[in-house]
Every structure is written in C-alpha cells, then in structure tokens.
Amino acid sequence: MSAFRPIARRMATALPSVAGVIVVTFLLTRVLPGDTAAYFAGPAATPSAIAEIRAKLGLDQPLPVQFLHYIADLVHGNFGSSLTTGQPVLADMLARLPASAELIFIALFLAVTIAVPLGILAALHERSWIDHLCRVVATAGVSLPVFFTGLLLVYVFYYVLGWSPSPIGRIDVFATTPPTITGFFLFDTLIAGDGAAFRSTAAQLILPALTLAIFALAPIARMTRGAMLSVLGSDFVRTARAAGLSPYTVVMAYAFRNAVLPVITTLGMVFSFLLGASVLVEKVYAWPGIGSYAVEALIVSDYAPVQGFVLVMAVLYLLLNLGIDIVYGLIDPRIRLEG
Amino acid sequence: MTDTLRHARHLIGENPVTGVAFALFVLLLLAAVFGPLLVPYDPLATDSSASLVAPSAKHLFGTDQLGRDIFSRVVAATRLDMTIALSSVIVVFAAGGLSGIAAGYFGGWTDKIVGRLADTIMAFPLFVLAMGIVAALGNTVTNIVIATAVVNFPLYARLARAEANVRRDAGFVMAARLAGNTDTRILLFHILPNILPIVVVQMSLTMGYAILNAAGLSFIGLGVRPPTPEWGIMVAEGAAGIISGEWWTALFPGLTLMLAVFCFNLLGDGLRDIVDPQRRT
C-alpha cells in the first residue's frame, strides 16, 4: 500500500505541467496573426460563417473569459471540429490513435532490442569493432533525417528490390481489417485468427517501424554504452570483481541493473523524439495515424485538428513520462524507500 | 598567437576526426557565403523542357520537376540552412544559457521560474511544439528560428544550471567572494569561462539539430515556402519521385543535409573529447 504514496505524489507533481500545457495550447490558438476566427472558419468561409465561428468560440470576449471557456471545452472533450472530415476532432483523434501507438511501440521495441545489447557489448569491449560500430550507429543515427531514411528505405526495398509492399497504409486494401479489440492490428489479426491479414499487417508495418527504430537506436545505444562504461568503472564493480563474482553476475546483476536507471531516464527524451518523428514517418508512409491527420489538416489550413493534435500529443507524452517515473521508482530502492 | 596555432595543430593531430569535421564546417561556411554567387544556374530559374533530367555532365545532380538545376539549389540552400542553424543557436545560448547559470547560481525564485518555464516546454514532444509554434505564428524563417530556440531552451537552461550549481560551492568561487568579487562578477568572469567549453560543445550539436528541425518542418509544409531552396523542402518536393524512380530529386538534398548534420555532430563530439576527456562518447 505504501507504494501508492510516491505514485500519487509523482502524479501531483505532473499537475503544474498539465496546467502549463493547457495554457500554452490556449495561447497558441490565440496568437494566430490576423483574425483568429477566419483561421478556424477556413479559407473558403463566408463573412457570416466567420462571424458565427467568432461568436461560437467566444473570440470577442476578454482573454481570461476565453481561457475559462477553453478549459470548460477541454473538460467536455470538445476540441473543436475538423473542417475536412466534419467530425469532432477528439473523435477523429481517438479513431486514429491506435495506428500511431502501434507504430511507435513496435519501433521502440525494435530499437531497445537492438540498441541495449549493442550498448552493453560496446561497453564491455571498448575499442573493438563492436564499440566502433556502436559509436558510428550513434552518430549516424542522430544525423540522419528520419524522413530521408524513410524515403531511402522505400526506394531500396520497394522500388529497387520489390520486397516491400507499396507504402500506402496499415494493411493491404484487399485484406480484411480485423475487428477492433486492442486497436493494434498485429494483435487483433492474431486474435481473429486471420493469418493473411496478419502477414499483410506485418509487411506494411515493417518499413515504417524500422525507419522510426533506426532513429531511436542512436540515443538508446549511446546512453546504454555510456551508462555501462560509467558503472563498470565504479567502486562497487571493483569490489564485486575482487570478490571473484562470475562475469555474468558482475555485468548483469551488478553493473547493468545500475546502468539501466539512467537509460530509463533517457527513455523520456527518446519518447519525445519518437512522438515528433512519428509525424514525419506517417507522412512518408501514408500511415493513418494522428500525425498524418494533423499534417493533412495543415495543408488545407484546417486549424482545429492541429491544436487538438498538439494537446493530445502533450497529454500522451505526460502519461508516458509518468509511467517511466513510476517504473524508475520501483527499481531504484533509494527512491522507493525515501519517497 | 603562434603558441595557440601550435596547440591547435597538436590537438588536430591527436583528433584527426575532429580535424576533418572542422574542415567540413569551414567548407559549409564558404558554401553559405560564396555559394549563391558561384553556382552554374539560377536556383530559381525553371525550364519545363529539362524537367526531371537524371544527373549528367550538364546537370551534376539532375533537375527537378520544374527543370531547376538541383546542384545549384542544394548549394544555394546552404546559406539558408546555415543561417537558421546559427541564429537558433545564438538565440538559445543567450536566452537559455544565461538564465540557466543565473538559476543555478542564485537559486530561489530565479531557479523556480526558469525551472517552470523549462518544465512547461519539456511537457511537449519537442518537434510537436515546434509544429504548433510555427503553425500558430506563420511560415517564416524568423518563426522557424524562434520555434527552434524555444524548443532547445530547456536543454541549455538545464545544462547551464547544473554546471553553475556544481561550481557555486566550489572552493574557487568561495575564494572569489573572499577576494571581494560581487555575485555578478563571479558569474560572468569566474563561472562562465569554465562553463563555456561545455556549452560550446552543445551548441555544435544544436546546430545539427536546428537544421534537422527546419528540414522536418519544411517536409510537412510548415517550413519555408516554395520556391525558396532549402534542403528539407527539396526532399519533400522530391519525395514523390522516389516511388517512380527519380531518385536524384530527393537524394542529393538529403545527402547534403545528412552531411551537414553529421559534420556538426562529429565536431561536437570531437570538441567534447578535447574539452572533457573523461566524457568520451
């Protein structure tokens, strides 16, 4: 039961951030140059439509009153409506969220599976070929523009080699979309027992997930390597070695468990990058997630989805960070016991 | 002067990779300054008869959809991208660096305010916030610079704050107080010179990030507007070509982009090795 208090306390410290997010997103909607109402009414709006929007959004009221209306709207789930789909923005977002989530988590899984062992091995064999590989991966990874990697992968694997299906979404047009249980097509097709749909999903998923994973590899590998190197040189690892403990115990039970702490902290930053990069990847692969939703809305000057997108991304990020902090707190007894 | 030159040559000898990165950096600067004057074709001149020509002797990097010479556009874009990178870094250094050291040194309210500001910005995925800022303020180069600076503010503020905090209680800072230095003097003349090398390393890395950021924004239509040549927007314009086999339209701008960012990252890593050998990455 005492585990809940630090969690509750951590959630409480997130409140100022939530407040900050709400204030910033509100300000972003009100600093549009020119007539805010015209922006939300759209480029094809008539003057009466603009006036209607102005009244509906309360844009002629004093700013504090507008802010209160804004908060009231958020609480009721009213993020405005999209001009292109005609639907409430929140409904559109929730429908498209699973696509983005699947992409991001599969990419993260791939990245961690490759980057963490790479970082550990690089730290254990300093100056060997694997160490150099790790350093090259880390530097190249942060230098490659993620959209460029995506385009390159499409060119090589689709156009030249023909191994990949055409990058037009989550599943082949001729396959059946599985009934929604988790929203993750990979799991839903398995649950539905539809082998062909599963294969199609996986085939569509692999290139975009790989693109994002390459992007996330660099910071994770670099951090793992750095943290391991630092811990391997610490006094308590020296004690463990001097006591004759087996290499496996020293590296994994003593060194890695301590090194994993700063790596988990880095995951917060990695999520920030991933959420941002997913927007670009979704555009390259026409992936029907919330990123491409916002990008498509931008092109036609449809502003409500863009604002909603920023807010939803921020909330998502906040929850992810909270999760990371909780996991960290569970692993590190210094936080657990003093919290 | 010869002493510093000798020292510089010694440093480059020990770190050849950094030397290469530095040479590349100089090349980029030269291309930015003199490039637009030396290119074979006008970066904006269209020629519908020469649309989508593959790389040849006449057009080193080929031409794009509108018949513009890609090589000239790539070189011309160097000026814009370098300008964006440099401006962003200078702004964020001034805003984030100075507020950070003040927060780290004085603590109290300064620390709370700077901390709150940094936390609020960091509550957003950074690229998403940049999108939001540019979408709200409009697609101009100034706004891209502002967005990049805002998004990097927390990093600099935290870095500067941490470094100032560590040094606040150091013996030499206490000694400076005993010597009659006021807090402002201590911050500017005793602490800042010690922090500068670490911040400069970060600035090099941020320049790479700024270019990627601007390119990413341009890719989704939030960056510079066509027909301005900018690496990111050129990749976006060439993206459609990838699927139909006109690889050169996106490849060359993309490669140049990559090269520039790679150069800044190598430079930053190399500087870090020189400045703080214990932190070799």
Add this chain to the structure above:
Amino acid sequence: MDGSPPLLDVRGLTVEFATRRGTVRAVDEIDLTVAKGETLGIVGESGSGKSVTSYAVMRILDRAGHIAAGSVVFSGIPLHNAAESEMRDLRGREISMVFQNPRAALNPIRKIGEQIEDVLIRHNQATSRDAHGKAVAMLAQVRISRPEERYRAFPFELSGGMCQRVVIALALACRPQLLIADEPTTGLDVTTQKAVMELMTELTRQRNMSAILITHDLGLAATYCDTVMVMEKGKVVEAAPAATIFTAPKHPYTQRLVRATPRPGIGLRDLVTNPRPLPEMAPVVPGRLLQVSALVKRYGETNAIDGIDLHIDRGESVGLVGESGCGKSTTSMAIMRLLDPTEGRIVFDGETISDIPARDFARHPMRRRIQMVFQDPTDSLNPRFTAARSIADPILRMGDSKNLRAQCEALARQVGLPIDLLDRFPHQMSGGQKARVGIARAIALRPDLVILDEPTAALDVSVQAVVLNLLEDLKRTLGISYLFVSHDLHVVRLMCDRVVVMRAGRIVEQGTAQQVLEAPTEDYTRELIAAIPHPPQEQA
C-alpha cells in the same frame, strides 16, 4: 616468522601502464613476502605504486596496465600468469580486498545481506538455503548491531563506518588466507578509524590470517602491522619490523617520512630536514581580534552550531578540532562571513560583522582583513586562471593594482613558489605547488586573520611538513592570527597556542594546546586522543 615458505612471494614485480605520453612504470622490480599470520604494511606517498602492487597481485589492474616482469606466487600458485578463471576462483575465496570509500564500494541498489550471500554462494561456502543465515552471522561477526534487521538495509541507509564493516564482512565471508586492505580508513573519522582497524586486526589474528595494509600513514602502519615496507616512485626503499622502522629508519626517504610525520614530543622544525631557524615574531599590539558570542546556525530542525563562544587574540593561533558533523566547518564559514548565523554575534576588531549580511560582505572594507586557505588545493583554484591571475584576484578587487606583476612575484617568493610557475594553470602543478598558490592568495592583502580549513589534509606527509612550516613562518613574519580547523590532533598541537574541541555543534572543551592535548578534562577529548594511532615512540 618460521622457516616455512611465505604465503605470498613476490619477486621482481614490474607493472607498466600505457598512457598518452608513453609507457609509465608504476612498480619497478619489487620484492615482498608475507608469511602466514603476518601483517605487512606498505607505506608510500601518492605515486609510490603501493596500490598498483596490490592490484597486480589480485590481477585487477586497469585495462591500460599489465605485469611487465616478475612473479607473484601465492601458496605455491603462480598468480602473475594464471588464467582469469583461476583468478576468479581465488579472489574472495583465498585472497580478499577491502578498499577506500566504503559506501561507494557496495552495490547501491542491492541489500547488503544479499551482497554477502552472493560471495558465499559463488565460492560454494553456502547453499541458497543456508546463505541467509551465514550472511547474518557474518554481519554479527563484524559487530553490526541487529544484524537480522540490518541484513535488509541498503548502503545509503548506513553510516560510513558501518559500510566499511559490511565490506570487511564481504571480504572475510569465505575465510580467505590473505586480506589486502587499501587505505581502508582514509576519509573516516579518527574514532571510527580506530574501531575499524581494531576489528580488522582482531578478525585476522583470530583466524591466523595474513594481511597487507596499504596506507600513506606511517604511524598507522607502525601501530597495526608486524612488518612495514616503504615504497617511493615504484621501488621498495626499506622493509623492517614495525618496531624499528619508526625508531631507527635506515633509508633517507624513510627517515624523511618518519621525520615529517607529526607525533607527540617533537616541534614543527623537527618535521623537516635542514630547517632554518624560526623567524622572529613580528610585533603585535595585544588585544582581542575576534569574539564569537552565543553563535547558533539552524538548518531546518537541527542546529549545526548550537550556541558557542570563542575568541582569538592578536598573534594567536587557535585550533578548532572535531569529527565530521561537529560544526567546525560551519563555524569557520560563519566567521568568514560566507554564511549568516541564525543567532549570536561575531565581533571583529571592535566591529560587529555579523550585522552585515553575507552577500553584502564582499564589498565591505573588512573583507580584506579576514581570509581563508582551503582544504582542497585543486578545487580552490579556478581551472581557467593562471597562478598569477588567481593570486592577483584579491589585489585587483580590493588592493592597489599598481605593479601587479611585481606584487605577485614578491608573494610567490614569500611562499616558496618558483616564479616560472606563476604562468601555469592548476592542472600543470603539483598538490604542494597549488597549496602555495592558495596561501599566497590568502596573504596577498596582509589580512589580520586567516582561517585554515584542513589546509594540508589532501597533501602528502612530506609536503605537509614543509607547508606547515611555511604557514608558521608567515604567521610570525606577518603577525597574522590563525584559526586552524583540523581533525588531526598532532598537527594542531604543532601549530596552535590554544585548542577548541567541538562535538554536535557545541564546544566540549577549550584551553591551551598543552592542557587540552596532554591533560584533557572531558571524556570525549580523551576518546579523540586515544583514537589516534600510537606508533612506537622514539628511544629517548
């Protein structure tokens, strides 16, 4: 000892390190032997190679180091070229090691009891079923109270002394034949130091174990070891029974070390070779320079300083002693006006300087009259300033900056710093040289009072001897008063006229140095004095 072969036999050992500047020979063809049941002390200053020797024996050298020549034979087994798997079996089981900095030596996120179990299970001294019980038994053996409860503790919950006991438990769990202790008590309070050393001695004697004690403190080695070996720059200069090494050292280096070690019955000048006579005391107007009354400093719930009164007269040198956490550093910070007291008064030369807030004191004319010499010479010099710039700082801010360079050179001469070092940076200077720069900076404006916060704690003992004499000379020539903050009672006896003993924020005892150190009235003072290692006295 007896005629049987030694437990550890090292012949011609040479250890080299590959560095950026080429190969460095850290240990140069040394021989040493440890018999069964013998405790050997290896004594040396920094750079002597004493720690590297033990790392080579255990084969836990850094990547860049390797055994270039020689042999290490343990109980008939050659260690110098043994396979790593064989070494792993020996480490912890036959040869164990205890290091400096005990809390850092333990896995911060693993319960201490489990760490002991790891060692027991690894060397098949326990099964997963009885490991718990055996670990608790080990904790009891190292005198940790409530061992069953403490089994579940993490290192951050324990004090430094307790952590060292846990490390000793780890080392002795498998009943090794040889224990190597590398500076095991450096950084611990003197009373804790005594407790840890006595524990180690008792346990090793009980089991007829051999031990190697590596230390920079010749007195410590002579007190707790059977034989003492002295190393300088990678070579063994002398090895002798502990009883004679202190009383009849043969090699000049050992003689210098013995001479430089502060101990009862000698004066400052006895610490150095070829001493010049003490300079005449500068004439000083007698009177009270500093008066501290009812000083209190509160942090949250606790009082770091809990109501103290002390004074310093002109030309006087007062020692402030106590263990860590006693409040002596906080007191010196308050007197320096780097910190504001919560209650009480500080009167300096008639002026109540405690009335001026710390952040404004930098601009006050009194600032130049109270200065400080810091403990860590590296930390107290700005890494980006040359020595000259550091020394010049107070002159630039508060003095007359005419002929600045000449002033700096005069100060450098006064503290014995070679002039050509003035344009060097801290990382290009030795510990002793950096200490001199700090002293030159402190006396630059001829202050009335200098507070010295453990000024020689970080220095080698031979360098300390020279610096202490320098400080005494300066005091006499310039007529400065000193507040000498230290944990080392021998040093305090040499440097101070009066002594103030602090504990838990209060003054326990104060009086003349002779009174307090030779005939203390309080139990705590007696405890402190008894805890200092007592090497064999010189023959009369």
